[in-house]
Amino acid sequence: MSEENELSQIFEILGGDFGHAGSVSTKVKEILKEVGIDPSIIRRAAIVAYEAEMNVVMYARKALFALTLTPGQIHFKIEDEGPGIPDIELAMQEGFSTATEEMREMGFGAGMGLPNIRKNADRFLISSLVGRGTMLSVYFFLNQESRG
Amino acid sequence: MKLRDIQKLLEAELICGEESLDEEIDYAGASDLMSDVLAFGKPGLLLITGLSNVQSVRTADIIEAKAIVYVRGKKPDKDSIELAKKKGIPLLSTRLMMYKTCGLLYSQGLSGIGESQKKER
DSSP: OOOGOOOOEEEETTOOTTTTTTTHHHHHHHHHHHOOHHHHHHHHHHHHHHHHHHHHHHOEEEEEEEEEEEEEEEEEEEEEOOOOOOOOHHHHHOOOOOOOOHHHHHTSSOHHHHHHHHOOOOOEEEEETTTTEEEEEEESSSSSOOOO | OBHHHHHTTTTTTEOGGGTTTTOOOHHHHHHOOHHHHHHOOTTTTTESSSSSSSHHHHHHHTTTTTTTOOOOOOOOOOOHHHHHHTTTTTTHHHHHSSHHHHHHHHHHTTTTTTTTTTOOO
């Protein structure tokens, strides 16, 4: 894979910025549309981007969202500075949430974020250091049949 | 069912998207939880929700919903309307409660998610 075929872009997400929450995902979705990615993959990628972005807005101080597009795959790396996740296995369970009332009023914080991300990703990696932050790495493969 | 018929049935106010009133809606889903909508949503969905902030429009855009109906008299704020116009998502607001909104639409033949394919067209 040559580097000329690679598209990469980095976005910054600010924690607590509920007014703009979702704007990075909207941009990512527009980019994927422009380059002509299969719509069903765009949908899955957009859902992942949005849930990940909301997690940063709700829980972290800030994060960098790196989008890398190569002929074979889409890769998201979302690295935040925040409280980290003490028990990832627990956080991956549907319905488990540490959300505040404010987050729930936004329609989020139902404990579906990480499970939704895993469900929509082709490959999903998460690592976290308590007191430092959380890193998500998510892949979508472009050469296989879409899962719909 | 056309969006125009849905507006009439729910006695809903059209907030934006008049040009889309003749669009055909095949199925609907209702929730105030956007994560649930992201989990179950399908392109073309009519999203019924009581959550009227900008996240409702963002969620609708992400899942490619066709329109949003706000229930319980909720009205979206200015930012939401701006975004909806930009994304071409019509917004409606009805005074009905969510239960009645869903019941009326369902009784008129509007399917839920996953049911519309089973029906004969």
